[in-house]
Amino acid sequence: MNSKIKTVDENVLNKGIRKTKVVIVGAGFGGLCMAIKLKEAGITDFVILEKGGDVGGTWRDNTYPGAACDVQSHLYSFSFEGNPDWSMRYPGWEEIQEYIQRTTDKYALRSYVQYDAEVTVSEFNEQTGRWLVTLKDGKQLDAQHFILATGPLHVPSIPNIPGLSTFKGKQFHSAQWDHEFDLKDKNIVSIGTGGSAVQYLPEIAPIVKTLSVFQRTPAWVLPRDMRHYSDFEKKLFKSFPLMRRLHRMRLFVTNESRVFPIIYSRFAKSFQFLAKAFLNMQIKDTVLREKLTPKYTIGCKRVLISNKYYPMFKQDNVDLITLGIKEIRAHSVVDCSGKEHPADAILFGTGFVTDPRIYMKDFKLTGLPGRDIHEDWKEGAEAYYGISVTGYPNMFQLLGPNTALGHNSVIFMIENQVEYIIKCIKKMDEKDGKYMDINADEQASFNEGIQHKLKGTVWSSGCQSWYQQSNGKNFVIWPGTTIRYQRELRNINYDAYNWVVRENTVA
Numbered sequence: 001m002n003s004k005i006k007t008v009d010e011n012v013l014n015k016g017i018r019k020t021k022v023v024i025v026g027a028g029f030g031g032l033c034m035a036i037k038l039k040e041a042g043i044t045d046f047v048i049l050e051k052g053g054d055v056g057g058t059w060r061d062n063t064y065p066g067a068a069c070d071v072q073s074h075l076y077s078f079s080f081e082g083n084p085d086w087s088m089r090y091p092g093w094e095e096i097q098e099y100i101q102r103t104t105d106k107y108a109l110r111s112y113v114q115y116d117a118e119v120t121v122s123e124f125n126e127q128t129g130r131w132l133v134t135l136k137d138g139k140q141l142d143a144q145h146f147i148l149a150t151g152p153l154h155v156p157s158i159p160n161i162p163g164l165s166t167f168k169g170k171q172f173h174s175a176q177w178d179h180e181f182d183l184k185d186k187n188i189v190s191i192g193t194g195g196s197a198v199q200y201l202p203e204i205a206p207i208v209k210t211l212s213v214f215q216r217t218p219a220w221v222l223p224r225d226m227r228h229y230s231d232f233e234k235k236l237f238k239s240f241p242l243m244r245r246l247h248r249m250r251l252f253v254t255n256e257s258r259v260f261p262i263i264y265s266r267f268a269k270s271f272q273f274l275a276k277a278f279l280n281m282q283i284k285d286t287v288l289r290e291k292l293t294p295k296y297t298i299g300c301k302r303v304l305i306s307n308k309y310y311p312m313f314k315q316d317n318v319d320l321i322t323l324g325i326k327e328i329r330a331h332s333v334v335d336c337s338g339k340e341h342p343a344d345a346i347l348f349g350t351g352f353v354t355d356p357r358i359y360m361k362d363f364k365l366t367g368l369p370g371r372d373i374h375e376d377w378k379e380g381a382e383a384y385y386g387i388s389v390t391g392y393p394n395m396f397q398l399l400g401p402n403t404a405l406g407h408n409s410v411i412f413m414i415e416n417q418v419e420y421i422i423k424c425i426k427k428m429d430e431k432d433g434k435y436m437d438i439n440a441d442e443q444a445s446f447n448e449g450i451q452h453k454l455k456g457t458v459w460s461s462g463c464q465s466w467y468q469q470s471n472g473k474n475f476v477i478w479p480g481t482t483i484r485y486q487r488e489l490r491n492i493n494y495d496a497y498n499w500v501v502r503e504n505t506v507a
């Protein structure tokens with residue numbers, strides 16, 4: 001894997017404020033896609049600010065054992081940068097990160113990335129129609145367009161459990177896996193049974209002494225397609241790219257079809273029947289089976305895929321605890337019945353900070369006079385197609401509110417959002433515009449539509465998930481097909497924006 005390369009002209013940054021057309025925050029799939037398409041559109045005056053030391057985002061951070069994407073890689077990759085060599089349907093994080101590194105090099109993006117560049121403040125100036133972005137080290141950038149490609153899930157959530165500070169053993173979060181720590185023959189307590197835990201637990205179970213799994217809510221789990229691509233298939237994909245594209249299309253259509261049981265929750269029961277059969281087949285112990293059976297409709301929380309998770313509970317050293325945690329002591333975790341579970345290490349598979357803050361980012365962000373995103377989104381995050389936010393002109397977001405998916409690849413969403421943003425940037429140039437700001441009424445009516453569509457879907461069927469704010473409003477999921485999202489974005493309504501041209505007249 002390539003190490004970080006610092007090639008941005010740091011002299012420019014050191015001398016004062018660096019002026020650029022576009023600032024992109026984040027060098028994960030979203031930020032890199034944005035950069036590639038900006039270059040293709042002939043816009044090379046941009047900077048990518050990355051708070052970490054390498055590109056990759058999620059796939060740089062999540063390196064826990066068994067980490068993999070639960071969308072097939074032929075689909076979870078750029079449509080314009082196919083890879084005939086994926087080893088299997090769902091390869092591990094290493095292969096995905098290698099793909100990201102290769103793509104970064106192929107499109108010569110490294111010179112655009114400023115590493116260890118954490119944004120602390122971003123302010124829009126109405127007079128100049130530009131963004132002033134301040135970094136942790138005090139450097140500043142002045143940009144016409146400000147693009148957030150930061151991804152919603154990156155701030156680890158560690159629950160505030162009584163006694164945690166008294167724990168004397170090792171503790172770490174799944175997204176900050178300590179590879180130096182040898183789990184072999186250790187007593188391990190793991191908290192949480194979401195997407196990450198379901199992947200790492202079966203990997204560590206065979207090597208640890210004891211594994212106490214604390215589950216708060218069981219998840220629906222479906223089988224994972226473990227097939228590898230044969231050398232013949234890879235050769236075929238390489239020699240005949242059309243075959244690879246057809247394969248990708250088939251995966252896309254299959255995944256897309258899964259949206260219907262989710263939107264029409266009455267159909268979810270058939271899906272749930274399959275998941276229940278899968279559980280019944282793998283877990284014969286009726287008490288254990290009952291503990292692992294979710295009480296909510298499938299799809300309401302993210303559906304997990306694993307062939308190894310349920311069988312893991314047959315191992316003698318693995319214990320499932322559903323009683324909740326009473327407290328943590330120096331060398332153990334005590335469940336609500338008072339039973340002590342020995343712990344040399346505690347692993348947190350407890351997910352990420354998940355309230356509207358996931359879209360606010362952990363820095364100060366101000367727009368038109370009086371607009372502060374932390375105030376505006378205090379009660380909940382709203383945007384227009386997840387991309388534009390009223391009061392924050394020339395700011396665009398990738399995978400913003402209500403554009404995450406429960407059924408298909410978010411890379412598809414990113415690519416469509418990038419296309420939309422490029423069109424907006426070009427329109428600004430065409431109009432010699434100062435700034436464009438989404439009309440508040442357009443944003444409000446768009447969001448009313450979204451909430452209306454969410455009614456009757458499985459996401460509104462009564463479970464609690466990170467898709468919801470505290471008042472139950474779903475601010476995360478796109479409630480429809482991705483094709484529809486694409487169609488609506490392609491039919492861009494420029495009149496939905498207030499355009500301010502250089503002479504300060506509203507067009």
Ligand code: N01
Nearest residue numbers: 068069070159192193194195196197216217302349350351
């Ligand atoms: O986090 P999660 P994750 N005490 O929020 C439990 C994506 N992802 O890191 O359900 C006890 O899903 C919590 O319990 P409950 C994917 O979008 C993608 O696993 O809230 N338990 C839950 O079981 C996913 O949605 C891939 O009752 C506590 C778990 O911790 C997102 O990342 C792979 C607790 C958290 O599960 C996050 O996944 C992995 C507490 N105080 C993840 N607090 C792909 O393959 C929380 N929990 C693409």
